[in-house]
Amino acid sequence: MTDIEIAQQYSPRKIVEVAQEKLGFSEEHLEPFGHYKAKISMNFIESLQERPDGKLILVTAISPTPAGEGKTTTSVGLTDGLNRIGKKAIACLREPSLGPCFGMKGGAAGGGYAQVVPMEDINLHFTGDFHAIALANNLLSAIIDNHIFHGNELDIDPRRVTWKRVVDMNDRALREITVSLGGVSNGCPRTDGFDIVVASEVMAIFCLSMSLKELKERLGNIIIGYSRARKAVTARDLNVHGAMTVLLKDAFKPNLVQTLEGNPAIIHGGPFANIAHGCNTILATKTGLKLADYVVTEAGFGADLGAEKFLDIKCRKAGLKPDAVVLVATIRALKYHGGAELSALTEENLQALENGLANLERHVSNIKDQFRLPCVVGINRFTFDTDAEIELVRSQLMKKGVKVAESTHWANGGKGAEVLAQMVVDCIENDENDFRFSYEDGASLWEKMEMIARKIYRAEGVSADAKVRKKIEKLQQDGFGHFPVCVAKTQYSFSSDAKLLGAPTGHVIHVREVRLSAGAEFVVMICGDIMTMPGLPKKPAANVIDLNEDGKVTGLF
Numbered sequence: 001m002t003d004i005e006i007a008q009q010y011s012p013r014k015i016v017e018v019a020q021e022k023l024g025f026s027e028e029h030l031e032p033f034g035h036y037k038a039k040i041s042m043n044f045i046e047s048l049q050e051r052p053d054g055k056l057i058l059v060t061a062i063s064p065t066p067a068g069e070g071k072t073t074t075s076v077g078l079t080d081g082l083n084r085i086g087k088k089a090i091a092c093l094r095e096p097s098l099g100p101c102f103g104m105k106g107g108a109a110g111g112g113y114a115q116v117v118p119m120e121d122i123n124l125h126f127t128g129d130f131h132a133i134a135l136a137n138n139l140l141s142a143i144i145d146n147h148i149f150h151g152n153e154l155d156i157d158p159r160r161v162t163w164k165r166v167v168d169m170n171d172r173a174l175r176e177i178t179v180s181l182g183g184v185s186n187g188c189p190r191t192d193g194f195d196i197v198v199a200s201e202v203m204a205i206f207c208l209s210m211s212l213k214e215l216k217e218r219l220g221n222i223i224i225g226y227s228r229a230r231k232a233v234t235a236r237d238l239n240v241h242g243a244m245t246v247l248l249k250d251a252f253k254p255n256l257v258q259t260l261e262g263n264p265a266i267i268h269g270g271p272f273a274n275i276a277h278g279c280n281t282i283l284a285t286k287t288g289l290k291l292a293d294y295v296v297t298e299a300g301f302g303a304d305l306g307a308e309k310f311l312d313i314k315c316r317k318a319g320l321k322p323d324a325v326v327l328v329a330t331i332r333a334l335k336y337h338g339g340a341e342l343s344a345l346t347e348e349n350l351q352a353l354e355n356g357l358a359n360l361e362r363h364v365s366n367i368k369d370q371f372r373l374p375c376v377v378g379i380n381r382f383t384f385d386t387d388a389e390i391e392l393v394r395s396q397l398m399k400k401g402v403k404v405a406e407s408t409h410w411a412n413g414g415k416g417a418e419v420l421a422q423m424v425v426d427c428i429e430n431d432e433n434d435f436r437f438s439y440e441d442g443a444s445l446w447e448k449m450e451m452i453a454r455k456i457y458r459a460e461g462v463s464a465d466a467k468v469r470k471k472i473e474k475l476q477q478d479g480f481g482h483f484p485v486c487v488a489k490t491q492y493s494f495s496s497d498a499k500l501l502g503a504p505t506g507h508v509i510h511v512r513e514v515r516l517s518a519g520a521e522f523v524v525m526i527c528g529d530i531m532t533m534p535g536l537p538k539k540p541a542a543n544v545i546d547l548n549e550d551g552k553v554t555g556l557f
Contacts, residue, residue, distance in 0.1 A: 004554065004555070029041050039255060040287065056295050057323060067336050073112065077416060090294075103540050111410055126255065140163060145188075148188050167194055198272045206252065207282065208317055209252075210283055216244075272300060446462070449509075463510045
């Protein structure tokens with residue numbers, strides 16, 4: 001059966017019952033969206049603050065391939081596995097974006113018997129959070145052009161408006177556009193463009209704020225562009241941050257759903273990790289830590305992107321410290337990194353597998369040696385993986401002192417992740433944890449970029465055109481040098497070249513563009529040819545997503 005067929009044959013429990021029995025809070029603290037999903041009230045979240053925190057488990061992965069790794073699937077399976085061995089565990093995950101759901105992924109709510117439900121709702125409109133984020137973003141865009149049209153009291157230079165519109169869909173035609181055409185009554189024509197919602201600064205602010213007060217403050221700090229005198233103009237200057245907060249006030253409440261095994265999952269926020277910071281909301285994670293003994297959360301794409309940003313940005317800003325990291329890999333993905341053809345990944349190929357292990361070992365080294373965190377490798381096993389292949393991975397990693405657990409949660413749900421769950425618990429209880437960031441706040445922006453490139457990507461260095469270097473130096477001089485760096489680059493490689501698989505060295509990371517996110521409080525370094533508005537593939541998933549005669553959604557993977 002397909003993932004959606006498995007999800008549709010499951011009869012979920014009412015979310016009120018899950019909240020009461022698994023988390024111990026009453027119906028009055030939920031704001032239901034139907035029977036199976038609900039918002040958690042802010043008053044209840046505030047009442048939890050005196051409770052002790054549970055243990056935080058980060059799930060990340062090797063560099064992604066077309067073969068798939070199953071990071072979300074593992075996060076869900078591990079949550080179910082922990083509950084099966086007697087631990088009170090909750091998953092804290094990101095909301096899927098409609099862009100990849102209708103593009104390449106076709107869904108992002110786990111897979112097989114390790115899913116969160118209602119699967120169709122989560123993958124599509126869910127509770128409307130992304131729509132609210134898009135509206136808040138585009139309200140600011142409308143106010144900017146309206147202000148310019150009605151006299152431009154702030155003397156905004158239309159040539160220096162940096163704020164973009166957003167839509168939650170992959171649409172390359174919107175990357176660069178011209179707005180306000182059609183004559184004087186339509187405003188001042190200028191070049192504009194769209195980003196995807198999950199790359200927007202509003203999404204980042206949404207995910208990095210702990211209260212509505214902080215959310216409003218951060219929204220006010222957004223720099224939308226510059227005046228003709230080169231003075232920064234903010235959303236606060238336009239007096240629109242209050243209205244933006246109003247649009248986000250209900251979306252800001254975390255969403256509660258359940259796994260196929262009836263265990264709680266909070267799904268909230270969803271920035272991409274290749275072009276944004278790749279983590280669910282701080283509010284959701286901290287709420288989970290108050291509600292359960294173990295919180296399983298994920299960071300997008302490979303550990304060089306998602307985990308680095310989770311640790312260097314989210315943990316830094318939220319004061320979080322992971323208790324363990326699970327690094328997900330599949331045999332077929334490792335063989336792809338080792339040079340095997342995509343069409344031959346189901347065939348045993350020990351040489352390609354051994355070659356591809358370099359990618360996994362690099363990620364493990366970063367987690368253990370750079371960030372100094374306990375690490376367990378979770379092999380997401382498929383039916384066509386051979387015992388010899390599994391043993392090769394296990395033996396090679398054990399030689400390096402790395403713990404390895406084989407999991408079959410896709411096929412067997414939580415039962416297939418019990419061994420992984422117990423190994424993670426043992427890792428938390430027994431392994432040394434000396435967590436540190438990959439760079440310190442006091443380093444300059446360029447030094448931070450260099451440290452990420454050299455330590456995490458194992459690059460030879462970083463390059464940028466004179467114009468980009470000058471802008472970075474200006475941001476440093478203007479007082480933004482203490483901000484973390486958020487790298488936007490291809491997810492497929494440690495380098496900025498998607499074709500360099502495995503564990504490349506000696507490459508140079510080229511910074512093509514730099515953007516200030518003053519509200520989110522980080523600086524985005526855009527590298528290589530990565531786009532903040534993706535395009536659809538030749539055969540998008542939208543071509544197979546449909547509604548059948550019974551009114552059921554089909555085609556979500």
